[in-house]
Amino acid sequence: MDHAQLEHYRQVIEAILSEYASLPYSYADIQPEVVFDRIRDRYLWMDVGWDGDRRVHGCLLHIDIIDGKIWIQRDGTEDL
Amino acid sequence: MDHAQLEHYRQVIEAILSEYASLPYSYADIQPEVVFDRIRDRYLWMDVGWDGDRRVHGCLLHIDIIDGKIWIQRDGTEDL
Numbered sequence A, B: 001m002d003h004a005q006l007e008h009y010r011q012v013i014e015a016i017l018s019e020y021a022s023l024p025y026s027y028a029d030i031q032p033e034v035v036f037d038r039i040r041d042r043y044l045w046m047d048v049g050w051d052g053d054r055r056v057h058g059c060l061l062h063i064d065i066i067d068g069k070i071w072i073q074r075d076g077t078e079d080l
Helices: A003-021 B003-021
Strands: A029-037 A042-051 A054-066 A069-075 B029-037 B042-051 B054-066 B069-075
Touching: A003 A029, A003 A042, A003 A054, A029 B042, A042 B029, A042 B042, A042 B054, A042 B069, A054 B042, A054 B054, A069 B042, B003 B029, B003 B042, B003 B054
Parallel strands: none
Antiparallel strands: A029 A042, A029 B029, A042 A054, A054 A069, B029 B042, B042 B054, B054 B069
16 A cells, blocks of 8 residues: 555544544533554544543544554444 | 653553553454554553454553643453
């Protein structure tokens, strides 16, 4: 895979995750966190916070680029 | 917080997570993944794979550096 294509994948993945993670929650004290590791090509969207006195910590989306291919390791957006 | 101290924190966190994630599993087809985002100072150890036909995807450790302080957002190592 050429570098321009890989760079394009990275930018698209980061843009999508950033857009998702920018949506505000209508309830609870939850901060979305994006975690972008371009060295290992791993891209996550995590939710961290509290719903009342209940701890919230979860991975909503986890995308890797492995050997030039996009792997959706986890997609929790259907649970939202 | 001075930059040398922050850099020291980053190196220690990455070393600990890398060491944990290098331990082999005695069962199941699970790959540990470290995800290090030095821009946002977010550091994760994820487990990804299969236990037979059951999907495995979880966050074992999630550490952030926020305003010069280390936040343990999630510690699942006690469940191991």
